[in-house]
Amino acid sequence: MPALRFMLNGEWRSEERASPTMSVLDYLRTVARLTGTKEGCAEGDCGACTIAVACPDKDQHAYQAVNSCLMMVGQLDGLSVMTVEGLARGDGGLHPVQQALVDTDATQCGFCTPGFVMSMFAFHQAGERITETAVHEALAGNLCRCTGYRPIIEACRRLAGLPPFVQPLAKEDAERLAVSPDEPVGFTAPRSLGALASALAARPQAWLLGGGTDLGLLVSKERQSPTDVISTARVPELKNIAVTADALELGGAVTYSAALPHLDDLFPAFGALVRRIGSRQIRNLGTIAGNLATASPIGDTLPCLIALEARVVLRRTTGARHMSVEDFITGYRKTALAPGEFIETICIPRLAGRQRFFAYKLSKRFDQDISAVIAAFRIAISGGKVASLRAVYGGVAPTPARAKALEMVLTGHPWNSEALAAIDAALARDLSPIGDHRASASYRLDAAANLVRRLHADSSGDEPSVRLEAL
Amino acid sequence: MGRPEPRVDGRLKVTGNARYASDFPVANPAHACLVTSAIAKGRIVSFDLDDARAVPGVLDILTHETVGNEVHEPKFFGSGGTASTIHRPLSSAQISHAGQIVAIVVADTYEAAREAAYRVRVTYEEEDAATTLDSDGVETLPATKVRKEHKNPRVGDAAAALRAAPVTIDAVYETPTQHHNAIELYATTCVWSGEQLTVYEPSQFVHALKHAMAEQLGIDAEDVRVISPYVGGAFGSKAAVTPRTALVAIAARRLNRPVKLVATRAQGFTIATYRAETRHRVRLGAQRDGKLTAYVHEGWEATSRLDDYLVGGTETTAHIYDVPNVSTRVNVVRTDRATPGFMRSPPEVPYVFALETALDELAEALDMDPIELRRINDTRNDPITGAPYTSRSLMACYDEASRAFGWRRRNLPPGSMRDGDWLVGWGCATAVYPTFMGAATARVRLARNGATRVEIAAHDLGTGAYTAIAQTAAERLGLPVAAVEVLLGDSALPAAPVAGGSNTTASCCNVVAKACDGIRRRLVRAAMRADRGPLRGRKPSSVNFVDRHIAGEDGAKVSLADAFDMLGAPMIEEYAHWLPHGMEPDALKKLHLGSAALTGGAMEDRIAAAFGAELVELRVNVYTGELRVPRIVGAFAAGRIVNPRTAHSQYVGGMIWGIASALHEQTELDRRVARYVNTDLAEYLIPVNADVPDVQAILVSEEDRLVNPLGIKGLGELANVGTAAALGNALYHATGRRIRKLPLRIEDVL
């Protein structure tokens, strides 16, 4: 009988009984009988189910917080998993993270607490510097309905200077975890590009799983049940990140978290936007290619990729083809992916010459909000004139909308307040937003125009382009 | 008491060892999944269950065809019962609201149950549904008609006073549908052992749930036990008994196997209760000096066709300010929706929003500082009855809050404060919550070594009841808090009231103190009678319990252990019951039957309420209209504070609730299909940590010798009242635009 192998709270576990497509949350609560991990939504929205996982591949020995409700048991193979039950010290003492939460009186009902404990544990393990922003970001994926967060944030601040408590994986455990397992039925995690292509060619109907943050939702929201899953997570080639002279190249299994430092470096506004996508738990699991492949209308990254003229390499057993991201998205949740094909690389050209990149997100709630309106601009200004502009909006149409009329009326013209007079009419031609419960159509149109005014204010000076934090 | 003790359950919660309902291990459970109605009104024509039954592991599928009359009609709590609705689940083909339970699927695993639930096909015959206040086909009725006990507070001649008033306000306000969205989902596990049923379900009233199950299933109440030691947030949603519990019990009985249900987040929007949308017309009349002369308030509240739920918040608002002429009226609007229910400060949140916004409009019309207007109309007596407040510190709250906030630097004219791209507004409003209490019973046992156990079927929803009760017993018995073990949330314990109306601390601490006093009396008597005892012959009133001793004023003392030896017993157990002022003795009998009767607020001879003042800063982006709230200060007075730490936590959490309720929270209804659209936590926006501003909660000291022996007022539902008005008022101050409908939306500002 094929078995999954992983470590759970420091102990080896070999799992034969559980279905590999069962959610890790269900597995922990019903099979492993570890009920400290809570279910608050089963949709990746609340963080009550947060656990920490470490993957021995490459040098990622640190624990990352993930939503156990969005993961399938098959994805645990080869990981070291930590739950709230695994933290307390052998002598019965609390882990520093737990102690901090007790000391700041950060629990009311306590239902969210194990999730916060695990997010903070991963945060603390990673040895990140404790800043206001880092704390907010680390906790953005955890909701608390009772405390109003203040004491939890305070507990997180108190971690500053405390040494990590659980050591990274022992070398021999890491090596053992890295060994390829017997593949469980119904869930395949190929270990090479070729193997992935063949698996997909043989089973073109299988679900192609990146991090699972989108597909996991199909189970809960769209009422689909996976019977056959192929995961990209263990294909080393797909985890590559290359920074070349011309471009940033991201493999098809690169997570948001892995891409983030590079985005921060090359396209800071893109990085700032990604920090506001989902939560850290989601970014640790979710891949940029996965977001692209589901072509979700509210996929926050799509407008940025299109504005930056990103391209994709699509591969299958018979070869590869290239196309722009703009062409790749063919409709509402539709893409140019053919059966048996997967995204091998996303290639984002560096900014050239005077090009600068700006991105804006308007939402009611600061984090983790499905955006009402999102705008991405790549603009070059030369001699007071707009030399070039690519403007792309999200949240205003079923697919990301390129604002070509806007680009046309602004390009070649002086970048001044007269230019701004024309934008409302141009955008009215470009965009036909619909009204829904998130925002009315006319609000979206007004906001779209106001973001151009904001762009004007931000791009007229010389300072770089991150204005997101001010929102 | 009064010390900022850390929570006694903190450690259990951070280690994942606190057991919530769905965490209890039961032997070999089957898992249930609900199927809910796709239509809002009509009937089920047929089921196609073949596909669902074909899923491996499916054990049973219950529909109205199988359950039929098995559930006896529940009694609606609004008519003295315990249920959230009189609806009998799975009793007929009739559909009365979207998301009504139409089937329950039970399988060996949750995955199989869910898969099968997806495959249940239902054919409906749909009728037009009237879903909200303005829909065609709703039925509007005065509250006095649907609820005999309902009274619309009134005094003087408001109509004449309005006509005569030199300054008047007349405006309409609206508040939206909202859902509690506690992080814990609605879960129920039922286990039968012969005739006996054990229910694990998060509950704000275990005794009510016990009796409800007995009634609905036609079994003996003594055969039912409800266990709910930890509740993952409730906010009113787990107070009345909802239809799911009986179904899970029936499913478990049919299979003769424990059945476990955890409803999905989306199902939680329709299988339990919610805060209904309301509309208000408020008219105020005042003299030019700001003195109010007339207050007229008419409210409309959505309810269902089956049950007339109503909050009738004028019962609170009519008593707040010194107005000689008051006239109020409340109406229910029957719609094709599920029955609404309690949600944190049910009457106050909508009605106080309306009144406190109207007052701001009046201050604007008078060109007067809004705090000054409230000062002019402050009172020591109930304006309706003339009865005195047991204590009231509203203006002290305003004084402390405005000092901390720096209110003096506020510019009066709207739109006059700006910081870069942001328009800045400062607003204020009053928070108020009537003080409620209920009859309660408790058992306390003290052992010779000081180990104490308190047993009371009260509930800790995260509010800190475990800690407050432990502190009370510790103080009365002169022990450290760690010596006291508190057992709550189990219907096998002595009955305590519903965890509603913020009564728990007042009711439970008073009864526990009374039980402790019984223990004290027995020990003191023994110590005073003991030959050669150091306290021999003292008066009982001259000794106290401190530091594991009975101590006289002069320093003479007897250790607890010695007192026990003098008594000749290894331990003492005392059972006590407590009746709040003005409550009929039969309240105890009713309590044992699960009745939720409380007393308090505006009583015949007195009125009891906690007050607060909330001051906020709101910023509006000139480009995008985005709203941000950088800071909020609230000052609150609620009698004696048992634990300043947990009180502070409630106030801060409450103000964040208030902010969310003003800026984010609205359950949106797609009127065409009469269904909610944002039924998950990605789209029903509760705040995330980055939304949370600088929050300051100030505890204003207040002594109340009348309200109850310990002088405690409830405070859990105080701080989220008034916040929305303060924010709306700040928005007006920032922009000069008055938004009278919640939530305050970006687009209303742009």
Ligand code: FES
């Ligand atoms: S249960 Fe809510 S994020 Fe997983």
Ligand code: FES
């Ligand atoms: S303490 Fe209740 S949800 Fe956080």
